[in-house]
Structure formats: structure tokens, C-alpha cells
Amino acid sequence: MTTPxxxxxQHIPRLLVNTGKSWYKGDPFKHSAIVAYYGILSLPAxxxxxxxxxxxxxxxxxxxxxxxxxxxxxxGPDAADAIRVMINNRSSADTxxxxxxxxxxxxxxxxxxxxFQVQSALDNIWGNA
Numbered sequence: 001m002t003t004p005x006x007x008x009x010q011h012i013p014r015l016l017v018n019t020g021k022s023w024y025k026g027d028p029f030k031h032s033a034i035v036a037y038y039g040i041l042s043l044p045a046x047x048x049x050x051x052x053x054x055x056x057x058x059x060x061x062x063x064x065x066x067x068x069x070x071x072x073x074x075x076g077p078d079a080a081d082a083i084r085v086m087i088n089n090r091s092s093a094d095t096x097x098x099x100x101x102x103x104x105x106x107x108x109x110x111x112x113x114x115x116f117q118v119q120s121a122l123d124n125i126w127g128n129a
Contacts, residue, residue, distance in 0.1 A: 031121035035114055042110025044086060045103040051087065 047067070055063045064087060072080035122128075 026121075026125045028121075031117065031124070034117045035121070038110045038113035038117060042107050042114070045107035045110070047083065047087065048103055049107060 050067065051060055051063055064084075068080045068084055071083055
């Protein structure tokens with residue numbers, strides 16, 4: 001029976017090269033693009049639903065201001081301004097039932113897609129595919 005060789009500092013370059021090859025073999029760029037697509041697809045519907053649900057409790061203006069402040073600090077003022085324009089350009093405050101159904105359907109499709117693709121990517125990375 002052979003004993004495993006202990007880790008030495010000389011093994012680091014080989015470890016890094018093998019790790020990089022394994023990571024690249026898993027096609028990380030494709031998986032990240034897929035997850036980003038589903039995330040972006042569900043973002044507008046999620047924001048509208050958050051504004052409607054939480055806004056009915058604390059007021060839409062307060063919720064919109066807080067949400068845009070958080071987005072601005074997380075990803076920048078330009079992205080927050082673009083989202084503000086999207087919110088302001090949405091239909092009137094009396095959103096139709098059909099628009100609400102489409103928004104919820106888009107949100108469910110996008111969020112389900114995100115979780116499915118993350119699970120698929122993790123299965124692929126860990127060799128469970």
C-alpha cells in the first residue's frame with residue numbers, strides 16, 4: 001500500500017495549472033452568460049412586483065427611493081438611473097390584470113431558469129452531469 005505524498009510548496013504551480021484547466025473545461029463563460037440572461041430577464045418584473053407589494057405597505061415613493069439608492073450603491077448611479085426611467089415609463093399606477101399576469105409569469109420563468117441553470121452548472125463543475 002502506498003502512502004499519499006504530502007503537499008509541498010513545489011506543487012503549487014502544477015496545482016494552479018491543473019485547477020485552471022479544469023475550470024476552463026467546465027465552460028464557465030457559457031454558464032455565467034446563461035445565468036446573467038435569466039437574471040436580467042426577471043429583473044424588471046421583480047422590481048415592479050417589489051414596488052407594488054412593499055409599496056402598498058410603506059408607499060411606492062419611499063420604496064422606490066430606497067430601492068434605487070441600494071441599486072446605485074451596488075452597481076452604480078447609471079444603472080440606477082436606467083432602472084428609474086424603466087419604472088417611470090411603466091404603465092399607469094392601475095396596472096391591468098393581464099400586465100400583472102405577464103409580469104409574474106416572466107418573473108417565474110426567469111427565476112426558475114436561474115435556479116435550473118445554476119444547478120446545471122454546479123452539476124457540470126462537480127461532475128454530476
